[in-house]
Amino acid sequence: MAYEPHINIYAIRAFIDNNKISVFQLKVIVICFLIILMDGFDISIVAYLAPVLKQKMALNSESLSYLFVSGVLGLMLGSMILGPLADQIGRKRVLIFSTFVYGVGSILCGASSDFSLLVLFRFITGIGLGGAMPICISLCSEYSPLRYRMLLCTLSWSGFTVGIAIGSVIANWLLQYLSWHWLFYFGGILPLMSIPLIIFSLPESLECLYKRNSSHAVASLKRIIYAINNKANWSNLTNVLHPNNSNERQTVIALFTCGFTAVTILLWLSFFFSLFVFYLLTYWLPIIFEGIYDYNKINYITSMLPLGGTLGAFLLALLIDYRKEAFVILAATYFMAMVFLLIIDNFIYEYYELLFIVFMIGFTLAGAQNGLNLISATLYPAHARATGVSWAMASGRFGSIIGSYAGAWLTTGSKISSLFSNLSLGTLICGIALLMIFMIRRYRRLIIT
Template sequence: MNQSTARIGEIIDNAKISPYQIVILSLCFLIVLVDGFDTAAIGYIAPALREEWGLVPAQLSPAFGAGLFGLLIGSLVFGPIADAIGRKRVLIVSVFIFGAGTLASAYTHSIESLTVLRFITGIGLGGAMPTCITLSSEYSPARRRMIMVTLSWSGFTAGLALGGMLAGQIIPLFGWRGVLILGGTVPLLMLPLLVWLMPESVRFMASSPKHADALRKVVERITGKSWTGTTIVDDDRPAIIKSPISNLFIEGRTLRTLLLWVAFFCSLFVFYLLTSWLPTILKDAGYDIVHASRIGAMVPLGGTVGAILMALLMDRVGPYRVLAVSYLGAAAIIGATGYLMGDIYQLAAAVFLIGFGVAGAQNGLNLVSATIYPTAARVTGVSWAMANGRFGSIVGSMLGASLIAAAGTPQVLFIWLALPVLVGSVAIFALYRLSTPPRKPAPNCPITSH
């Protein structure tokens, strides 16, 4: 019998989307949802923490920064491990770490121990999210990949919004510890489901003959037909160069790389500063914890809606123009937000639009980063851009207290916050100009003299 060969990418691209793929993408969405909930939990419980422990805003900065620094470390550490031993095992370990870390945080009695546990939790969060995004991408056909990956990623911003909505209900009844107990218990309860239903990465299985039988079973569940007698292999990959980092700065890509890094830094600087500190800003402006949490939840809620609509729009008019206009509009809204503090409905609408413009565009920025570099340096280009974003998120969360104190009033603070988003818009517009080929003059164009 002749052994035929098929490529895993072509199989998934040519097959109809199966119920099995929907299950996988739904699991990824749920993991990223609880990931977002646990990432934002510290921001929503911050006002109650300050009250119970008698803290000033500056004392909360280490706890904010520790979680985000853990996210950075988790992304850097778990990525290579997942490539070596498989994504499923790393995903399960990551979910266990952030679930256990969040649950343990509910029983702390000092800001120092909370800071340590937030760092540990961040490591798990940093390992889970990119692994889920990778799995959702691998199990999505190319013709629907942008919207399907966007829907998976939107679980993160949905989790951030859910955190605010539930915190407003839980804290008055059970205190801030109730939020962390919920955020830790849910991912731990999901672990048996992940062990049972979540498959291994198809790319990982296709790259190793020992996983041939397991891969064939997964493909049969996707396509609904037998693949007995067929060897399923990974898609061809170009030769790996010695230093993929150098590919970010050659062949005219240096300026594009730097502009991309600027956009990532500015976007996540503002997003995480607002996610971490907005409930505190609103409480200081006179809102109670319930209303502060609900208004704060408008940032990620707007981001969820924005991510989906922008993914659909980018296919029609191009990503750069959509993202540049989105950041520009968000900068204008941010600058005006400080003047809307007295009206809860106008303020909630403004905060929703900030999330729509900043958090929604961030998803598109993640997708754009994968199109700038050649295949041999694509993962390096995306990961280094995201590392700059992580750095921006750490700086934003750590500087929040200092900026609040230095600004003095919400009006001044939000005008300051509009500036990084404006810089991000300019960076994206510059990327658009670099990516647009110059127009050639029409041949034989007559010159008219007057």
């Protein structure tokens, strides 16, 4: 192992953890919130348009499943490819590219009257969305002081569920005056307008600047440090002998070395079933209740899922910050989601009771998923953080692909009567997997001490 004079990245991390939250850091959180909000809106567009597209394009449930699957397939590939690329060439660069891709992709969706082209452009949109979200999580985690990290990252990531919920309001309003094409246009123009904000206001990842160690990167690091605290002592953060560890060049391999294999597999299992259930409900609730309630009521029912998730995310973040046992708390929350999925059949024809139950499913399921997104960034070393988050999310995207397609089968005929009880098994698996991660990590701490 060679040693060389280098920026002390450990001192920089400690500097951020030991300082109060600054206006600069809050700006990072807010920008990521806005990006993720637009992500959530773009992801949810096809769910709110499903009944309309089904009628306008004469689609059946299987055709709708292709549209749903194309988007989440793009999300999965985007997470798998662009996340590791961001660790290599810079998270800001890849975020700009991802935002451009899903903005243009959404506009092309709006311009498509042919269903095959709509499916293709939805896939392209998904690739951009899949790259943007894990990068935003990594940036929020990196720039947040340790004592506020869970709450600040929750604030940023809540943009996802807020964006999904806003989709119902915009869809109900916009479709009164314009065609369905304009919902896609709206979902594409806003991301493209945000690119200058990303370029000029969002900083590059500390880890990426540290890896470059060029004069430009050092100057950028200086500006960031002084923006956080203008009284910082730069000399304490540089010119320190630091091991040039070749292991830090690993990406996906790092997730299966140094004792991370079991944790990685269990984390991927949790993401898979969590997003399997969440996306199946998000995309297929409008179809499930199509013959029971009118279009506006269906959209409000569907919006209860992300609204519950937003509130659940904040309360769970506060509870985790207070109790510190993140994996136990999230496991218990998934078990609660299982209970609500088991009892929802009793309230299908009771509108206001149904709103409450769907809200509570969102509170537990989407709220726990939010926490899972955030704590996944804490499981891996900093040099593989975006890779760890993006591949965990990619496994979740694979679950969402299966869920999106399985919805066509589970929401037809007699199978719909057992739909929610079947989905409860997915949340049960999530809870068990997270408890196992907790026990593995606790056992390792006992061995070390």
